[in-house]
Amino acid sequence: MIHETSRYRADITAGALKIPESRIIAGLFLRGVDEQGWRRAISLDNVLQSRNSATAIRLARLIKARLALMDAELWKMIYEGTGNLVAHAALAAAIKHSPLLGDFLDLVVREQYQLFNPALSNRLWDDYLSDCRGRDSKMPEWNESTRRRLKSAVFQTLAQAGFIESTRTLRLQPVPIAPQVIRYLTNRNEEYVLRCIQVSP
Numbered sequence: 001m002i003h004e005t006s007r008y009r010a011d012i013t014a015g016a017l018k019i020p021e022s023r024i025i026a027g028l029f030l031r032g033v034d035e036q037g038w039r040r041a042i043s044l045d046n047v048l049q050s051r052n053s054a055t056a057i058r059l060a061r062l063i064k065a066r067l068a069l070m071d072a073e074l075w076k077m078i079y080e081g082t083g084n085l086v087a088h089a090a091l092a093a094a095i096k097h098s099p100l101l102g103d104f105l106d107l108v109v110r111e112q113y114q115l116f117n118p119a120l121s122n123r124l125w126d127d128y129l130s131d132c133r134g135r136d137s138k139m140p141e142w143n144e145s146t147r148r149r150l151k152s153a154v155f156q157t158l159a160q161a162g163f164i165e166s167t168r169t170l171r172l173q174p175v176p177i178a179p180q181v182i183r184y185l186t187n188r189n190e191e192y193v194l195r196c197i198q199v200s201p
Contacts, residue, residue, distance in 0.1 A: 016156035
């Protein structure tokens with residue numbers, strides 16, 4: 001299938017940082033639950049408190065895919081951390097999992113900071129998606145609804161991580177990334193994630 005070889009995927013529409021849910025999934029990782037344990041926790045016990053089983057499974061799949069790219073040290077930051085630490089740890093995993101998010105930070109948000117623009121704009125997102133196709137010819141053709149949901153998830157992520165004041169104003173803010181997250185990424189040579197996460201002056 002074409003999207004499997006694409007750099008850019010739409011799975012981030014399942015959720016932004018989802019910090020409370022990420023804590024729960026990180027806890028399951030730290031406990032080392034088996035496949036049966038995962039199914040029981042997500043579908044039967046509804047630990048994510050989703051409205052229905054399908055939503056729970058979709059959200060769990062997204063967060064699990066993000067956190068599986070990291071290791072126990074980062075899971076612990078998400079499970080036990082507070083404030084910026086947990087948000088930035090979750091962001092690091094989300095960037096590693098989604099180049100659509102990472103490249104937007106690296107290529108678009110960084111430039112807006114450098115230009116001293118006070119806020120992002122919706123137009124920037126539309127232009128960015130067009131530019132993505134130039135970088136990745138295998139990128140799926142997303143309909144307008146998916147494009148809107150992608151923008152919503154990415155802008156919510158930026159707000160939750162502190163880069164913008166809110167999804168309403170889109171006003172840019174300086175973001176000193178939690179030093180524990182920087183240290184974790186540096187020690188593991190996560191150069192792409194480090195670049196994308198450190199776009200604020």
